[in-house]
Amino acid sequence: MMGEALTAGAVARRLGVAVTTLRTWHQRYGLGPSRHVPGQHRRYTAEDLDRLEVMRRLTAQGVAPAEAAAWAKRVPVPLDSAPAADPGWAAAAAEIEPDGAASDGASPDGAAGDGAAPGGNTRDGGGHAIPVGRAGPTARGLARAAMRLDGPAQRDLLEMVVQRRGVVRAWDEVIMPVLIGIGERYAATLRYIEVEHLLSRSVTEVLSGVSRPPAGTSPRILLAAADEEQHTLPLEALAAALAENGVPTRLLGARVPPASLSDAIERTGPAAVLLWSQTPHTGNAAQLERLLHGPHRPLLVAAAGPGWVKDTLPAEVSLFGDLQEAIAALTAAATQ
Incomplete structure (x- = not known):
């Protein structure tokens, strides 16, 4: 990191942008030089350069300048340690x-x-x-x-x-x-x-990287992919969204055999279990039937994903069509 303040020309060369671009960012978005010496032009500090680097990077990636500037202004630390940047x-x-x-x-x-x-x-x-x-x-x-x-x-x-x-x-x-x-x-x-x-x-x-609830909070929600199902991103999004709401979860990941899922339920006693299926090949309703008739039946047995066929699911199984619906139901189950 530089030890002295820089002129607009020097900053433009470091960032690979025009001086006129720096002036525009200063006039429109307030990303200007902050160091002032009486009788001299303002100079850019190390922190100014970090924010401008975030601005340059995000705009180069297609983010609207106003949105990129709003994020850049929130960067109070050196760039190396700062974060950059309804289909259903x-x-x-x-x-x-x-x-x-x-x-x-x-x-x-x-x-x-x-x-x-x-x-x-x-x-x-x-x-x-x-x-x-x-x-x-x-x-x-x-x-x-x-x-x-x-x-x-x-x-x-x-x-x-x-x-x-x-x-x-x-x-x-x-x-x-x-x-x-x-x-x-x-x-x-x-x-x-x-x-x-x-x-x-x-x-x-x-x-x-989304912050999780404290380690002492026992998860009452169990999330898993159906047997032979390899897609897990939707489950990861659900787990992160629940964490934002203070609800901890256990996420078993991809290709969870029915016997392994039953063992996990027996050992942890979850209030709710959700199975994700991406394709009809993995959306076998027998997996859900097994949960309903097992010795440790959860309060809520749920399914999510396009692999499940609604008419083939047991009446006691909740089928969630979007992320918000799943979050609301699982949050309610976790607090019962």
């Missing part, structure tokens, strides 16, 4: 399948723009864009970063949107549109599995 829950079906087959999903009508903004990576992953519909500039920025296989940029944007909007809005407004768009690109080209994998990893890392 069932729309997770648009993710690329582990075996290379893409599920059907929604059909957004927009697209993330080709290429990168000045100061960013100049390659966009092969000249193809990820469609994100009307999801907004943050989703478009995430789509560009995903196409570039730019993991740090993806995490910066995801951290920003989770902290500013919360998990549910981040999932609905940013993450899901991009996942759906990648699924559409795969369906059209049979490519971009690597794009989905890296984005999924970034989403997992950011969601796992």
Whole structure:
């Protein structure tokens, strides 16, 4: 980090932007030099440079300047340690399948723009864009970063949107549109599995960073993927959203055999159990029947995901169609 204040020209050279851009950011958004010596022009401090670097990075990724500036102003520490930056829950079906087959999903009508903004990576992953519909500039920025296989940029944007909007809005407004768009690109080209994998990893890392309730709080909610089900991102989003509400959970992850799930219920005695199924192949209602007739039946047995067929589920099973519905029901069960 620099030890002395810098002029506008020096800062522009460090950031790779024009001096006129710095003036615009100062006049419109208040991101100007803060050090003042009588009789001299104001100079940029180390903290000013950190905030401007956040501004440059986010705008290069497609975030609207006003939103990027609002985030940059909240960075009080050196950049190296500072965070940068309604399709419905069932729309997770648009993710690329582990075996290379893409599920059907929604059909957004927009697209993330080709290429990168000045100061960013100049390659966009092969000249193809990820469609994100009307999801907004943050989703478009995430789509560009995903196409570039730019993991740090993806995490910066995801951290920003989770902290500013919360998990549910981040999932609905940013993450899901991009996942759906990648699924559409795969369906059209049979490519971009690597794009989905890296984005999924970034989403997992950011969601796992959401603060959890104190360790002494015993979880009464058990979340698991159905037998042979490999998709877990929706469950990770649910666990993070519940954590924001102060509700701890146990998340068993992918491909939980019925016998293992029964063992977990016997040892932990949860008030509610939710099983996620992404595809009809894993949405076997017998798994839920087993929970209802086991020796340690939870107060709430629930299913979520597009793999379940409502008419085949036992009447006692709650089927959740969106994230908010699941959060409300599980929160209520945890407090009984």
